[in-house]
Amino acid sequence: MDSDFFDYLNTPCSHLTSYYDLLGVDPNSSTEQIETEFRFKAREFHPDKNICTDSTTIFQNLSRAREVLTDPQLRKHYDTWLASGIHIPFDKWLTMRSQFHTCMHWSMASGNQQKMLLTDAADCQSNRASRSCGSGKTKASASDLLNLFRAYKI
Template identity: 40%
Template sequence: MKDYYGLLGVAPDASHELIKTAYRRKAAQFHPDRNPDADAAGKFRAVQEAYETLADVERRKAYDETRRSSLIDDPLAVAREIWSNYLGNMQK
């Protein structure tokens, strides 16, 4: 499961405004017109997907519930995903 909070660099209890601000910052950073890296377009799409999910109240609620159950069902995989996103955000 993708860690949308980690992709945007916000906490799971972040407000809608904080999520929106983080999205705009990441979208500007990875927009293909502004970032010449080969993987910029893929990162931009991932950031868009994260924002679309977290900005919608119902989709965010469903995502959070799935995230909680995934953590219970396969904690090691989820922990690795969260940790890799955390380290990725620290290096940027």
């Protein structure tokens, strides 16, 4: 991993301003409201109309906020990132998210989940029946247990 990834993790979040706060809108605002607020702020901070040295940076941030909040898919990702409270800037998180797809192979549809629970209960009953008296050990070998573990049965 990049060394700057760890730098982001150790950096306080105080420098990260919410796009909603930057534009002065509520997270429930419509696209039209976001566009209206952007136009108002853009007139105020446009580099050609404002002699402030930071106006270019502010205008770029406003443009990025508008781009993210008016695109439904990006806005959904942004809201997910914002709710996570992670210390990585949104653009870095978005890049990493597209590079590393999280695989939740253990999740399944509700119909299959019921079957899995019934299968696990039957396996549990058979394991209890296979125990020898007094020893407390099952007849299953270590490799059998490992196979059951890998198959998410124990």
